[in-house]
Amino acid sequence: MPEQKVGRETVLDAALGLLRERGETALSARSVAQRAGCSVQPIYSLFGDMGELVRQLYGHARAWVAAYNREHEYDGCNAFESNGLSHLRLAREERPLFHFLYLSPHMEATGFEGVYESVVIDGVQQCIEELGRLSPEAARELYLDMIVFVHGMAAMLATGAQFSDEELHARMDRAFKGFVAMARA
Incomplete structure (x- = not known):
């Protein structure tokens, strides 16, 4: 051959x-x-x-x-925000790739734990611990909640929604504060 x-x-x-x-x-x-x-x-x-x-x-x-x-790890105020903004930007700028990775059966998501493990980025959970003054367990749960929340917005962007960066940032901030309050309760 x-x-x-x-x-x-x-x-x-x-x-x-x-x-x-x-x-x-x-x-x-x-x-x-x-x-x-x-x-x-x-x-x-x-x-x-x-x-x-x-x-x-x-x-x-x-x-x-x-x-x-x-490449975008410093686009936000911290690693956590940068992670969310990067996912949203990918959905907006790389729609076909985003669909292939996250809106198709190729992801093979069988549960939230698998989703978390497949997208977690080093340093983000620790950032959440510090920002929210949360235990590692609570920070991990909040990270997963934010992954689900931000992915919902990203899916809307990938299918053509026209949200401004300001709207997206405000929603992410509001969700984070709400999840922190729930974690502390």
Whole structure:
């Protein structure tokens, strides 16, 4: 068998580019191959089939979002706010990618604990502990509540809602204060 000239990363990057531009429905062996500058043969030899390519693309896209979040980790007043703002920005600016990652069966969410573990960012829970003067357990619960709340707003943005940054920030702040009050009660 001749040596592959197109590697796994090249194919995944090509698929990610298509996904970000046109959504999951744009993904076919032919379209990915064209973007990667190869025939369809490397796609099948590297991944077996398009289903496996899409499964691996999910992890590749998650890694891209992790890098995106790191680029925006200082956009808010603290790590917690930056995390929420980054999720909202992703929903607004990267709609097809957001749909693929968070509004499709690919996420495979089977419970809130799994959701928490799949999106938690280092340092955010500690930030919540400090901001709310909460125990680690209470901060973890508040973080999960905020993940669910902010994701709801993000889903609305990803489907075309037109909220201003000020409105989004005010809602996040209000929810945080409410969740802190509940945690302290």
